[in-house]
Amino acid sequence: MRFFLLLLLSWNCLGVHAEPVELTMANKLVALAEYRKGTPNKPAVILLHGFLQTHDFPTVHSLVAGLVDAGYTVLAPTLTLGVTYRKQSMACEAIHTHTMRDGMEEIAAWVGWLKARHHGDIVLIGHSFGSLEAIAYLSDKHDQAVTRFIGISVIEGRLTLDAAQTAHLIAEMRLAANSGEPRVVVHQFSFCQRYQSTPKGLLSYLEWTPRRVLDAAAGLPVPSLFIMGGRDDRLGNGWVSQLKVRSRVKIIEGANHFMDGEYEFDMIDAVLAELKVS
Amino acid sequence: MKPQSIARLASLFILGVAGFILLLGAYLWLETERVSREIRAREEQSARAEVMAGLKQMQSRADSLARALALWDETRQQLVFTDYYTLWRDARVRDAGMVPESVEAVGLYDKQGRILVAPAAAHPLLRQVPGVAPLFLLQREHGRSYFLVFLPVHADPDGGILLGYLGLKFDYARELRQVRTYQFADLGKLRVDLPEGSSVSLAQAPTYTRYSTYLNPDRVAFHDLFLTSLLRLMVVILFLLFLAAWLLQHLLVRPLRAFSAEIAQLREPGVHLPGKSYIVPLAVLELENMRHSFNDYQMRLSALHNNLEQNSRDFYDQARRDALTGAFNRRAFDEDWKSQDEDRRLGPLALLLFDCDHFKAINDTYGHQTGDLVIQNIAAALLEALRSADRLYRLGGDEFVTILSEADSYRAEVVAERCIEHVLSMNFRQYGMSEPATISIGIALSEGDGITLHELQKRADLAMYTAKRPGSRKLVFYSEDMGGMAALVGNREISAVFQAIANPDLIELHYQSVIRLPMEIREYVEALTRIRFEGELIGPGAIFPIVQARNLDMELDLAVLRALERDMTLGRLPAGQGVSVNLSAPSIVNAKVVDALIELIHKQPGRKMVAEITETALITQIEVASDNIRRLRETGCLVALDDFGSGYSSLRYLASMPVDLVKFDISMVRLLESGDRRQCLMMEEIANLVVTAGYEMVAEGVETRELLDKVISLGFSHAQGFYFDQPTAPNEWS
The missing domain is CATH 3.20.20.450 (EAL domain)
Incomplete structure (x- = not known):
C-alpha cells in the first residue's frame, strides 16, 4: 500500500513540476540539479546526495517526492566532482580530482541560487556522505538563509585504518599534494576499495576524520537532526552511539543505510516532522 | 518396313539405351555443373551480403561504442581537465570497460580536431581529425588495415557545446570478423587494396576489401559425391547393359537364331525335328513355352506324318496285297518284277508258278465260299513252305507265283515239293470236301543266261500246263522240249x-x-x-x-x-x-x-x-x-x-x-x-x-x-x- 502511494506521489510530483537546472560554477564546470518549487511559506530544502552519486539516487529521489508532496520547495543538485554536466554516478576507479572544498563551494553556490528564488528558510538535508558535505559547509561559513540541517545516515568517512595509520596516510597525502606533481593515488576510502584520486582530493576527505565529524555535528550553528537506520551496516561500530552523545539522533529501527523499502516513509515522516518543527 | 534380325534389333536396342544413358549422364553432369555454378554465385552473393552486413554491424557497433564513450562523464572530464588524460587514455578507459580489446587505440581531440596528446602507441591515431565528425574510415597503414571512428563530444545533452572529439581505431579485419558469424565469406585472408597511408570512407570499403568465399563443404561433398555416384552409376548401368546384351545374346538371340535356322532347314527335304535347339531347354520362359509348343506341334506333325506314312504304307501294302489270301497281288508282282525293264536280264533265280487243280470244279461243287477257303488254305500252305524272304503273289483265281532268288534247280525243287506237301497236309475236309485240293507247279530257271522275266514267266506257264496234263508230275521244270508248246500257250x-x-x-x-x-x-x-x-x-x-x-x-x-x-x-x-x-x-x-x-x-x-x-x-x-x-x-x-x-x-x-x-x-x-x-x-x-x-x-x-x-x-x-x-x-x- 505504501509502495503504491509512493508511486502515486512520484508521478504527481516528478511528472508535473520537475525543472532541470544548470549552474555554472566558478571553475567553469556546469552542475546539474532538479528543482521543485513548493509552497512559498514553507522552507526550501536542498537535498545532497551521497558519495559519488547523483540527485537521481533512489533515497534522494524518495525524499524529493515526499517533500514535494508536502509542499516544500526542493532543490536536489548533483555535485560535479570535477565533471561538467555530470549526470552519472562516478566509479571508484575514475580519476577523481575533486575535493571536499569543491563540494562545499558548490553547496554554497546552490544555496545562493536557491536563495535568489526562495525568500524563506533553507533546510539542508544530506544523505550519507552528502550529510558530511553539508556539515563541512555549515562548519565553515554558511549562508544565514540556511536554518536547519537534517542528516540522514550520516557517515564517518570510514577508513579501515586505525588512528595512527590514518595519520600516517594523511601525512603522506599532504606530502604528495604539496609536491605539485600531477599524480593519482589509489587507496581504500569509504565504500571504495580502490579509490583513485589526486592526493589533494583524497586528503581533503581524509582530513574529515570521525572525531572531526562528531565535533562538527555537535557544534553546528543551526538545529540539526540525524536520522539513522537501526540496521545500517555501512557505519563503523559505535558510530551512531557516538553521534547520539552530542547530537540529536532519530533511529528508524529496521532501516538500513539507504532507508529503502517500507522505511522510506518512516524516513520521510521523520524528515517532515522535523521540518514542521521549524 | 523390312524385317530386321533379332540380333540387329537387340544390338540397336542396347546401343540406343546405352546412348540414351550416356546422354542422360552427360545432361546430368552439365546440369550439376550449372547448378553448382549457380550455387557458387549465390554463395558469393551471400558472402558479399554478409560482408556488407558485417560492415554495417561493425559501423553500428563502433558507433554505439563511440557514442557511449562520448557520453561518458569521464570523457568530458578529460576534455576539460587534461592533466590525467594519458592515464585515462591508456588505463582508465580500458579498465572501466568502455572500449573492448579489439580497439587498437583511443584518443581525444580538442575542439580544433587536434589530438590532446601526441600519439606514442604502436598503432597511434591520426593527429588530426581528418574531416567533419562523425567519420567512419578505412585506413591502410604499415601494411595493415584499420577502421577509424571519429565522433564529436559535447558537454550538454543537446549537443550545443562542443568539447572536442573522440577517436577510436580498430583492426579492420579482426573487427569485421568479430561482429558476426560468416557462413559464406571467408575473411581468414582478408586484405584491403588501398594505397599505403591512404584512407577512404567506410561506405567505400566493399570496393577495396578482398576476401574469398567459403567452399560449402556439404555442397562440395554433395557435388563430388553426386558426380562420383553418377560416374559409377553410368559404369554400372553400362556394365549392366553389356551384361543384358550378353544375356540377350545367349538367352534370346542365339536360341531364336538357332530356332529360326532349324525351322528354315525344315524347308529342305529330309530334315527332321527335333534339332539341338529343340532339345536344349531355353532360359526364357516364353521361348521355352514356344519351344515346347513347337516341339509338341512338331511331335504331333511327326506323328501325323508317321501315321500318314503308315497309312500310305498300309494303303500301298493293301494295294499290293490280295485281300483274300494276304499274299501279294498281281500289282505287287508287276511292280516288283515287271516294272523293271522287260529287257533286263535276270540273274540266277527260279520262278515257281502254282495252280490249284480243278479249282473250277471245286467252286461249282462246293460253292464259291468253299472255293475261297481252299484258296486261302493253299496260300497259307505256300507261305509256310516258302522262305520268309520269298514273296508269294496271287496272279488271279487259283494261280500263285513266287520267285526264288539265287536258287538252282535242286533248291527250287525242294521248295516246290515242300509246297506240295504243305498243301496236301491241309485239312480240306473241314469244309465238307470229299477230295483233297492239289496244286500243279511249273518251274522255270534263270541261270544268268540273259533270259527276261517275261520269257521266264512264259516258260513257267508252259511247265505248269505240262504239270496239269493228265498223268503228268505235279512239279514240272521247263525244258526245251516244251518249246513247241510255247506257241500254243x-x-x-x-x-x-x-x-x-x-x-x-x-x-x-x-x-x-x-x-x-x-x-x-x-x-x-x-x-x-x-x-x-x-x-x-x-x-x-x-x-x-x-x-x-x-x-x-x-x-x-x-x-x-x-x-x-x-x-x-x-x-x-x-x-x-x-x-x-x-x-x-x-x-x-x-x-x-x-x-x-x-x-x-x-x-x-x-x-x-x-x-x-x-x-x-x-x-x-x-x-x-x-x-x-x-x-x-x-x-x-x-x-x-x-x-x-x-x-x-x-x-x-x-x-x-x-x-x-x-x-x-x-x-x-x-x-x-x-x-x-x-x-x-x-x-x-x-x-x-x-x-x-x-x-x-x-x-x-x-x-x-x-x-x-x-x-x-x-x-x-x-x-x-x-x-x-x-x-x-x-x-x-x-
Whole structure:
C-alpha cells in the first residue's frame, strides 16, 4: 500500500513540476540539479546526495517526492566532482580530482541560487556522505538563509585504518599534494576499495576524520537532526552511539543505510516532522 | 518396313539405351555443373551480403561504442581537465570497460580536431581529425588495415557545446570478423587494396576489401559425391547393359537364331525335328513355352506324318496285297518284277508258278465260299513252305507265283515239293470236301543266261500246263522240249481255242481205233480233238491246258459234239461206225452237254456211242454224274471211265458211277512193261478187281505186241495205241 502511494506521489510530483537546472560554477564546470518549487511559506530544502552519486539516487529521489508532496520547495543538485554536466554516478576507479572544498563551494553556490528564488528558510538535508558535505559547509561559513540541517545516515568517512595509520596516510597525502606533481593515488576510502584520486582530493576527505565529524555535528550553528537506520551496516561500530552523545539522533529501527523499502516513509515522516518543527 | 534380325534389333536396342544413358549422364553432369555454378554465385552473393552486413554491424557497433564513450562523464572530464588524460587514455578507459580489446587505440581531440596528446602507441591515431565528425574510415597503414571512428563530444545533452572529439581505431579485419558469424565469406585472408597511408570512407570499403568465399563443404561433398555416384552409376548401368546384351545374346538371340535356322532347314527335304535347339531347354520362359509348343506341334506333325506314312504304307501294302489270301497281288508282282525293264536280264533265280487243280470244279461243287477257303488254305500252305524272304503273289483265281532268288534247280525243287506237301497236309475236309485240293507247279530257271522275266514267266506257264496234263508230275521244270508248246500257250493258241468254241468247224477231229480183244478187231474209234487255226493244226497238248486254265471244258465239249455231228452228217465218219467222245468232269454233270450228246445219239441211231469220262477230272457231284450216266446208258450209249489210274483213282468213282468200261491210263498200262514185279502184280490185281466188278477194260498206249499180249492176258477187253494205229483225220482214215 505504501509502495503504491509512493508511486502515486512520484508521478504527481516528478511528472508535473520537475525543472532541470544548470549552474555554472566558478571553475567553469556546469552542475546539474532538479528543482521543485513548493509552497512559498514553507522552507526550501536542498537535498545532497551521497558519495559519488547523483540527485537521481533512489533515497534522494524518495525524499524529493515526499517533500514535494508536502509542499516544500526542493532543490536536489548533483555535485560535479570535477565533471561538467555530470549526470552519472562516478566509479571508484575514475580519476577523481575533486575535493571536499569543491563540494562545499558548490553547496554554497546552490544555496545562493536557491536563495535568489526562495525568500524563506533553507533546510539542508544530506544523505550519507552528502550529510558530511553539508556539515563541512555549515562548519565553515554558511549562508544565514540556511536554518536547519537534517542528516540522514550520516557517515564517518570510514577508513579501515586505525588512528595512527590514518595519520600516517594523511601525512603522506599532504606530502604528495604539496609536491605539485600531477599524480593519482589509489587507496581504500569509504565504500571504495580502490579509490583513485589526486592526493589533494583524497586528503581533503581524509582530513574529515570521525572525531572531526562528531565535533562538527555537535557544534553546528543551526538545529540539526540525524536520522539513522537501526540496521545500517555501512557505519563503523559505535558510530551512531557516538553521534547520539552530542547530537540529536532519530533511529528508524529496521532501516538500513539507504532507508529503502517500507522505511522510506518512516524516513520521510521523520524528515517532515522535523521540518514542521521549524 | 523390312524385317530386321533379332540380333540387329537387340544390338540397336542396347546401343540406343546405352546412348540414351550416356546422354542422360552427360545432361546430368552439365546440369550439376550449372547448378553448382549457380550455387557458387549465390554463395558469393551471400558472402558479399554478409560482408556488407558485417560492415554495417561493425559501423553500428563502433558507433554505439563511440557514442557511449562520448557520453561518458569521464570523457568530458578529460576534455576539460587534461592533466590525467594519458592515464585515462591508456588505463582508465580500458579498465572501466568502455572500449573492448579489439580497439587498437583511443584518443581525444580538442575542439580544433587536434589530438590532446601526441600519439606514442604502436598503432597511434591520426593527429588530426581528418574531416567533419562523425567519420567512419578505412585506413591502410604499415601494411595493415584499420577502421577509424571519429565522433564529436559535447558537454550538454543537446549537443550545443562542443568539447572536442573522440577517436577510436580498430583492426579492420579482426573487427569485421568479430561482429558476426560468416557462413559464406571467408575473411581468414582478408586484405584491403588501398594505397599505403591512404584512407577512404567506410561506405567505400566493399570496393577495396578482398576476401574469398567459403567452399560449402556439404555442397562440395554433395557435388563430388553426386558426380562420383553418377560416374559409377553410368559404369554400372553400362556394365549392366553389356551384361543384358550378353544375356540377350545367349538367352534370346542365339536360341531364336538357332530356332529360326532349324525351322528354315525344315524347308529342305529330309530334315527332321527335333534339332539341338529343340532339345536344349531355353532360359526364357516364353521361348521355352514356344519351344515346347513347337516341339509338341512338331511331335504331333511327326506323328501325323508317321501315321500318314503308315497309312500310305498300309494303303500301298493293301494295294499290293490280295485281300483274300494276304499274299501279294498281281500289282505287287508287276511292280516288283515287271516294272523293271522287260529287257533286263535276270540273274540266277527260279520262278515257281502254282495252280490249284480243278479249282473250277471245286467252286461249282462246293460253292464259291468253299472255293475261297481252299484258296486261302493253299496260300497259307505256300507261305509256310516258302522262305520268309520269298514273296508269294496271287496272279488271279487259283494261280500263285513266287520267285526264288539265287536258287538252282535242286533248291527250287525242294521248295516246290515242300509246297506240295504243305498243301496236301491241309485239312480240306473241314469244309465238307470229299477230295483233297492239289496244286500243279511249273518251274522255270534263270541261270544268268540273259533270259527276261517275261520269257521266264512264259516258260513257267508252259511247265505248269505240262504239270496239269493228265498223268503228268505235279512239279514240272521247263525244258526245251516244251518249246513247241510255247506257241500254243501264246495268244495265238488261246485265240484259236476261243474261236473253235465259237466255230466248231475249226475243230478237226482225229480218230483212233479201239480194238476188241482178243479178236483184235476195231470196235469203235475215239474222237480226238484238234484245232485247225490259220492253216496250222493245234494239238491237245496246247488245247487242254488252255481249256482247263480258262475253265472252258463244257464249252469245248459242246463244240466237239457239234464237230462230231458234223463229221457224222458229212460222212466223214462212216455210218454205223462206233465212236467214243471225251467228256470232261464238268460236262458230265452238265445237263446241257449230256442233253446234246443224247440228242446226237438220237440223230445217229444204230451207231455205237461211247462217252469217255476222264478220271483225272474231279467229279464232286457223284449223284448228278451218276444220273446223267444213267440217262446216257438208257440211250444205249456206253460210258467209259477214262485215264483210270492217272488221276484221283478214286474207287468211289468206280463203285458209284454205272460205267461200262474202265479205260486204264497209259501210265498204268506201261507198268506192265516196267519189269517191276510188284508194279505188275498190282496192275494185275487192279485189273482183276475191275473185271471182277463187272467192267470191261480198255488198255491205252499199247504200242507193242508184248504189251498187247499182257493186257489180253489180264483180261482187257479192248486196247488202243500206236500198235494198232495213230489218230488220223477222217480223210486219212479208212
